[in-house]
Amino acid sequence: MTPSLFDLKGRLALVTGSSRGLGNALARGLAQQGARVILHGRDLAQVEAQARAMADETGASVEAVSFDVTDADAARAAVDALIARHGTPDILVNNAGLQRRAPFNEFAPADWDALVATNLSSLFYVSQSVTRAMGERGSGKVVNIGSVQSKLARETIAPYSATKGAVAMLTQGMAADLARFNIQVNCISPGYFKTEMNTALWQDPAFNQWVEKRTPAQRWGHFDELIGTLVYLCSDASSFVSGQNIFVDGGMTSVV
Template sequence: MLPHSSTTSAFLQELFDLTGKIALITGSSQGLGCVLARGLGQAGATIVLNGRNREKLRNAVCALTDEGLKVHGYAFDVTNSVDIQQAIPRIEQEVGPIEILVNNAGVQRRGQLESIPEATWREVLETNLTSAFLVSNQVIKGMIARKSGKIINICSLMSEVGRRTIAPYTASKGGLKMLTKAMAIDWGGYNIQVNGIGPGYFLTEMTRPLAENPEFDAWLKSRTPMDRWGDPRELVGAAVFLASPASSFVSGQILYVDGGVLATL
């Protein structure tokens, strides 16, 4: 719900204040997930990092703790329902109720559609789409009981458009867009807002090979009205907005942060 304040400046600060909130960000031991976690932490939230690689997770927790943030790390597989059913109650018992959930875990596997093995197809769909269903369905129990919560699904430009050689990814992110809308419909009556963020092309370790390819780099910049790659930190504002009281009447939406790619042919 919206905060109440006697002064305009205090009201605006409260709108985006996450102090005291607990946020779980899946797939956050590195990359965009870690950047989003840092941003939520800087806005005041206690952040819970997740990943399967315990060493990477431990390093991320130490790094963010050194920055003065309140950080916890829990290693579990977001595609494994048994892992999730054990991890979420443990987090809520040891850290507190999860009030913000960011379903960020994702993978990319490239290849011509006709030659993609079934195992690869299933891996991408389970990581990018099914994990959001599994984790949300466990976290939502507490949100419904409290009649309050925020869920942010990390979608993609590929929730709307496609490119060659990434059919499983496109299918998973298109499904995640529609799952976001379904969650917003089913859970809106409990004062739970569910939205998505659709990143465009951002410079990360995963995309660095593309950025270092002169042909792809030139194509991407020509396709992007802002004529550049995104900085991962440029996603933080969208995440804080969707996690905060400022978005108390926003639900079922996908906020594309893409430098204008979807606005042009």
């Protein structure tokens, strides 16, 4: 193996849900490896501010785009416009996500619909538009962001677990259909990381203690610990790897 296998210099990456949190960290990791990055979020002013800050920090080319990933027509139009302006992405990272918590029998149908739309349907809509163009070119990398809940359930988040389990299976289905176009599709499933979406959890001393005891590494993950796996799946080093769900979880899903 040579370092060039992991080289992302000049490659164009679209990262959905990247104006803050985990998605922002993933986008920054790609930018630090030389990729040209397109940040995405619903608040254009916020995304543009983040793009400027990331460009200043990394020296990479960083652009901003805003559209509703849960609207099929809006996603298609936005991706078409993005391709017309910047070219077809070499890399798509489907990170946009949502969490809602409630006991199963009390879970509101509207919250179920929002989870499915954001965590699953959006991935389908954006991926279809991007991979059509990737297919025409004959190459591409898609990385879907799953969760330990792709494999493990926990009380009050059954619908979230269902969407992340579906992401893992959609990853396999996409890999089956898109491999013929030299498009590799894989999933990264993080364990417990201190994100804005789970602030209530990591600020709870009892839950914090549970995570540390439940995880063989005995701690929460750090955002930077996802970057190596992401770079591998976005680079030529993974040219014969597709349909995989890689858990970056400190060993949590490997033990009882």
